[in-house]
Amino acid sequence: MEYALIVAGGKGLRMGTELPKQFLPIGGKPVLMRTLEAFYDYNTGIQIILVLPRGQQDYWRQLCREYHFLLPHVIADGGETRFHSVRNGLALVKTPALVGVHDGVRPFVAREVIARCYDLAAGKKAVVPVIGVVETVRRMEGEGSVTVGRDDYRLVQTPQVFDAELLKAAYEQPYMPHFTDDASVVEALGASVFLTQGNRENIKITTPFDLKIATALIDSCSI
Numbered sequence: 001m002e003y004a005l006i007v008a009g010g011k012g013l014r015m016g017t018e019l020p021k022q023f024l025p026i027g028g029k030p031v032l033m034r035t036l037e038a039f040y041d042y043n044t045g046i047q048i049i050l051v052l053p054r055g056q057q058d059y060w061r062q063l064c065r066e067y068h069f070l071l072p073h074v075i076a077d078g079g080e081t082r083f084h085s086v087r088n089g090l091a092l093v094k095t096p097a098l099v100g101v102h103d104g105v106r107p108f109v110a111r112e113v114i115a116r117c118y119d120l121a122a123g124k125k126a127v128v129p130v131i132g133v134v135e136t137v138r139r140m141e142g143e144g145s146v147t148v149g150r151d152d153y154r155l156v157q158t159p160q161v162f163d164a165e166l167l168k169a170a171y172e173q174p175y176m177p178h179f180t181d182d183a184s185v186v187e188a189l190g191a192s193v194f195l196t197q198g199n200r201e202n203i204k205i206t207t208p209f210d211l212k213i214a215t216a217l218i219d220s221c222s223i
């Protein structure tokens with residue numbers, strides 16, 4: 001069994017729009033619908049769990065009716081942080097299974113990346129897509145800073161795919177502020193994480209600038 005746990009329980013403070021960013025339309029369709037479609041395109045039998053703040057769930061159902069959005073999914077309640085949202089969604093996962101945790105605001109994940117992450121997770125148990133750093137990176141040191149070797153760093157994306165039993169065990173740990181993704185939670189349990197190539201278009205729509213990029217990506221696809 002494969003699950004996609006799509007987290008969209010955040011506040012979108014950095015986007016700053018009245019309408020939560022996961023509902024903003026890009027190319028005429030809400031971001032979140034595009035994200036769910038990416039997983040359904042990969043596997044029409046995937047079990048999709050969508051995590052949304054309770055106060056946004058009726059609005060989402062209304063949007064689904066408006067857009068005739070019929071992809072099967074269940075809804076879980078958002079939590080205080082991403083960690084708590086994932087934990088709420090995980091409560092609906094039955095083992096044995098593979099679970100891919102994906103940000104609702106990453107609609108441009110490539111089908112090959114999703115497929116590779118799930119395929120690898122069947123053996124490796126914990127798989128994370130990453131991309132290289134294309135700019136020079138500096139580390140701040142007191143009043144100054146030094147250049148660090150960018151080849152030593154990777155930017156981390158989602159979906160992060162795990163053996164469900166491992167992920168559930170990891171999310172039984174108490175929350176720590178350095179848990180900024182699922183891999184960090186699993187590593188805190190002592191497990192290793194396997195890295196694979198992500199896709200550069202798989203941006204996390206976080207700021208108004210990202211929304212411009214997202215619109216441009218849609219426009220370039222529909223030429």
Ligand SMILES: Nc1ccn([C@@H]2O[C@H](COP(=O)(O)OP(=O)(O)OP(=O)(O)O)[C@@H](O)[C@H]2O)c(=O)n1
Nearest residue numbers: 007008009010011012013014080081082085104
């Ligand atoms: N309590 C939270 C916080 C975040 N997320 C989700 O985690 C993903 C990545 O988080 P981010 O882009 O930072 O979203 P927000 O927390 O909404 O943004 P901000 O930090 O600007 O408020 C998003 O899909 C977001 O909805 C979540 O499910 N529950």
Ligand SMILES: C[C@](O)(CO)[C@H](O)COP(=O)(O)O
Nearest residue numbers: 082103156157158180181204
């Ligand atoms: C999970 C994540 O998208 C990996 O890059 C990222 O860590 C989420 O961070 P955020 O601060 O919750 O957006």
